[in-house]
Amino acid sequence: MSEIETVVAGTVPATIASTGQDQFSGPDVHGHFGQYGGVFVGETLMAAVEELDQVYRKLSKDPAFWQAFDHDMKHYVGRPSPLYFAERLSKKFGGAKIVLKREDLNHTGAHKINNTIGQALLAKHMGKPRIIAETGAGQHGVASATVAARLGLECHVYMGAEDVQRQSANVYRMKLMGANVIPVTSGSRTLKDALNEALRDWATNVDNTYYIIGTVAGPHPYPMLVRDFQAIIGREARAQSLQEYGRLPDALVACVGGGSNAIGLFHPFLRDSEVAIYGVEAGGDGVETGRHAAPLSAGKPGVLHGNRTYVMSDANGQIMETHSVSAGLDYPGVGPEHAWLKDIGRANYVSVTDTEALDAFRMLCRLEGIIPALESAHGLAYACKLAATMRPDQFIVVNLSGRGDKDIHTVAKIDGITV
């Protein structure tokens, strides 16, 4: 097959090297999705990143590796997660059927475990006795502490000091499983600062430490391998759609912070051009107010935490503070594959505000008896708007990426209630 040209907005056309595969088989060997992705870390970490790339490329061709992964997915995580038709919610909007991919029913309550199980297998294979991770809302921290406990590995989780306060239940869950939670007091004391601190730890302890990045960002190969582990969501959803509805969905919707649950759902459908794809960013107070966490909607290409992607920076290139009711979406960058999918037009990126997400959160509780994570409620809010514009014979798959138990204090506080 000849080289495939992809037009990237605002740049010269980027060429993806000929691999005998189509344009969605990226990244290329250097970790690029078009102009995005790549490896942008200090020299001390380069060898570790290259080693991980080599190990993963080898292991990912080994059927036994995926058998071990699938075994854990079934017996430890509880997969496959159901595809559930939210009938009462759908009726309310009178349009397309809204169908939920129930990642909230996974062990530890979110999609994050899919990734940590996969990376723990890599850590074990590489003989690293020490695990580090960053976390925002705490879900990835919990999922990392979980796999570390199961494998008997030492685990240190970096968490912004603000988030340690906001998410005290998750902090305690991590401690119960033997992890050391380190509050980060530098910078804005949130997720991006936790990532900086984790990178510093990794550079210091690179010989014995495996860094489990929680999303499809960071230097190559992380965006690729995290996607590959999360793609089980989309593979299941695709098979379940064909089985239940006899055809593929008309649209996919998922929330996008770093973007791991979204790419996990989207990736197995990228070649199905009839399936519309929507990633929903955190609009905070509204993108027009500047108080949001929506780099794809309002950011510019830049470099943060190891990869080139859309970033929220000011005119001087300093990273801006983000605002979202959802700690898991409160991040100024986004996975590079999403940046590329936006530019080539394969996926649409939109945003919903805090208020819209909270409305969707409450609606799902009342109409379906499901308490969604505030992150997932962003996807849900957009899906409801989208459904209303579609026909009843169509259906939308929404990634319900996590359960909302961790958020009840946040919502109660907004409602003026002390739980």
Add this chain to the structure above:
Amino acid sequence: MSRLKASIAALKAANRKALVPYIVAGDPDRDTTIALMHQLVRDGSDVIELGMPFSDPSSDGAIIQLGAERALRQGSGLNTVFDIVAEFRKTNAETPIVLMGYLNPLEIMGYGTFVKRAADAGVDGLLIVDLPVSEAQSLLALTRPLDLDMIFLVAPTTTESRLSSICENSSGYIYYVSLKGVTGAAISDTGEIGKRVTALRQRTDLPIIVGFGIKDTNSAKAMAAVSDGVIVGSALVQKIGELTDSGKRDEASIAASTKLIADIRQALDA
């Protein structure tokens, strides 16, 4: 000949070790940074590494991050960096200046604008911490015609295969990172560093200057003994932090804050 090459050649001819201090542009403010730069020259510095402050300096330790935060609070950005260099150049045409920082501000300004403004201001070299050689080709294509040197790091973890491409693409000097970790950490094994620097000499004629963890005359002497010179960052930025806290900006206070550099010069020349 570029200022950096001239300075390196002069050091070699005099058989002296290079002394390279690092400070953050705009820490604690624009004018004090310029005064500090002139003082560092008087203290015997050969090259000045001027930090471009960044909000998320993930290869730096807490001391330099705090320095960057002080500068950013004063509104320092690339405009301030270029302004400081241009102002310094009005009265100093010799001392080479290397800008050290992170890539995102360059991405947002645009590489073309950045290198032109840097060269116009009187910058001699660039060291972008999170830009490895493999991703640096488009920037190198712009810096070469302007005679801006690109300095890359070599770390204890750098593999053989990476060493060749780093040496091929570097000019000015090689920055050897003394330890696994971030700026400001403590050096543990001088002997191992000596071995690595000696091995590196087989691959390049460029001077090899050691940085990270050099905080006093003893560590400076030990590192200079096995290399072509030393870079002193965190220990100096710590002193500048104390200067900020004192609120003093007079000449004597500024000279007191860089005394470590004068002491190290003396120790290196002894």
